[in-house]
Amino acid sequence: MEREMKFATKCVHAAERPDPIFGAHTTPIFQTSTFIFENSRQGAARFAGEESGYVYARIPPNTPTNAVLAEKFAALEGGEAGQTFASGMAAITAVLLTTLKMGDHLISTDVVYGCTYSLFSEVLPRLGIDVSFVDTSELENVKKAFKPETKMVFLETPANPTMTICDIKEIADMARAHGVLCVVDNTFATPYFQKPLELGADLSLSSCTKYIGGHADLLGGIAAGNRDFIKSLAPVVGYTGGIMGPHEAWLCIRGLKTLHIRMERHAENAMKVAEFLESRPAIEWVRYPGLQSHPQHELARRQMSGYSGMLSFGIRGGIEAGRRLMDNVRLCSLAVSLGATDTLIQHPASMTHACIPREVREKVGITDGLVRLSVGIEDPEDIIADLEQALEKV
Numbered sequence: 001m002e003r004e005m006k007f008a009t010k011c012v013h014a015a016e017r018p019d020p021i022f023g024a025h026t027t028p029i030f031q032t033s034t035f036i037f038e039n040s041r042q043g044a045a046r047f048a049g050e051e052s053g054y055v056y057a058r059i060p061p062n063t064p065t066n067a068v069l070a071e072k073f074a075a076l077e078g079g080e081a082g083q084t085f086a087s088g089m090a091a092i093t094a095v096l097l098t099t100l101k102m103g104d105h106l107i108s109t110d111v112v113y114g115c116t117y118s119l120f121s122e123v124l125p126r127l128g129i130d131v132s133f134v135d136t137s138e139l140e141n142v143k144k145a146f147k148p149e150t151k152m153v154f155l156e157t158p159a160n161p162t163m164t165i166c167d168i169k170e171i172a173d174m175a176r177a178h179g180v181l182c183v184v185d186n187t188f189a190t191p192y193f194q195k196p197l198e199l200g201a202d203l204s205l206s207s208c209t210k211y212i213g214g215h216a217d218l219l220g221g222i223a224a225g226n227r228d229f230i231k232s233l234a235p236v237v238g239y240t241g242g243i244m245g246p247h248e249a250w251l252c253i254r255g256l257k258t259l260h261i262r263m264e265r266h267a268e269n270a271m272k273v274a275e276f277l278e279s280r281p282a283i284e285w286v287r288y289p290g291l292q293s294h295p296q297h298e299l300a301r302r303q304m305s306g307y308s309g310m311l312s313f314g315i316r317g318g319i320e321a322g323r324r325l326m327d328n329v330r331l332c333s334l335a336v337s338l339g340a341t342d343t344l345i346q347h348p349a350s351m352t353h354a355c356i357p358r359e360v361r362e363k364v365g366i367t368d369g370l371v372r373l374s375v376g377i378e379d380p381e382d383i384i385a386d387l388e389q390a391l392e393k394v
């Protein structure tokens with residue numbers, strides 16, 4: 001049997017093949033909307049799905065550049081196949097529209113990215129799909145949430161922005177016992193630190209806009225799972241058209257080649273920043289899965305091979321103090337999104353999660369005083385010095 005490549009080698013080599021026409025070393029950007037058929041029989045066979053191959057860039061497998069990215073990502077997640085999308089939200093939407101119908105029920109982690117919450121709470125009920133938001137960090141809550149109509153469990157772990165962790169293996173086992181799909185948003189951890197499919201999930205999806213692209217210069221989404229599940233997404237992807245362009249796919253392929261190196265540095269820096277913040281009297285609390293003080297630190301240790309670059313904290317003096325901190329950083333950028341090479345700071349209650357009603361936010365811990373940090377790969381001393389000078393002005 002052929003020896004399986006290690007993760008770092010997969011980042012660099014998986015799915016890469018020299019271009020057969022000119023021998024180009026890197027995957028070309030196939031910037032085309034359509035593909036020429038050899039004859040009318042081939043065109044008809046491809047449309048009928050009787051023959052694999054490229055048809056039109058909206059229809060999976062989209063373009064050869066997208067296909068290389070999908071295959072590389074699937075190799076990293078430990079899945080059989082992958083599918084690229086226009087954004088993380090396009091990925092989630094395609095998965096929902098493929099798997100759920102009127103009358104079905106979805107169980108979701110209660111703390112999820114703001115637009116995911118809005119999609120689940122505003123759009124799905126209009127389609128006759130019932131959603132239960134559950135604190136999935138308590139297995140008992142998940143157990144109680146299943147109904148005969150439940151068709152999917154959607155987990156976000158670590159959750160944006162509270163960094164709450166849930167037990168993917170236990171919940172995937174529960175889902176399987178109920179004959180229900182388990183889908184994990186793996187955006188915060190990336191396959192470098194967490195492999196939902198190996199823990200039993202049916203699908204692992206990510207916003208490529210974050211660590212996968214890694215340089216804050218694109219929008220994209222991606223999912224990996226078994227071949228049949230991925231294939232089942234193709235009609236909705238084709239009909240709704242939320243597809244990734246070939247240039248973005250090429251940027252993601254390039255980004256993935258350094259994923260392992262970037263993630264190591266993000267995590268190393270985040271740990272140092274988390275420890276620094278925890279030591280400051282002005283800081284009330286810090287949530288980073290790598291800290292002993294994180295409520296699910298033991299679970300994070302078991303389930304993740306590292307803790308990634310995201311953390312949140314509360315500052316004494318509440319939101320006013322938080323605003324002064326955000327307005328006084330110089331090296332860190334005040335911006336939403338995450339997973340960039342530089343450190344980003346933002347205020348979820350008024351930015352990424354502002355679309356969630358206040359009482360819901362407060363209940364799940366997205367308080368007005370919570371500040372979120374996406375720790376970059378700069379020298380950690382510079383990040384800490386910037387936060388220190390900004391804290392002095394609070």
Ligand SMILES: Cc1ncc(COP(=O)(O)O)c(C=O)c1O
Nearest residue numbers: 087088089113160187207209220
């Ligand atoms: C955890 C998580 N999932 C999904 C998304 C949506 O990704 P995109 O912005 O690429 O649509 C985000 C965006 O911030 C996110 O943080």
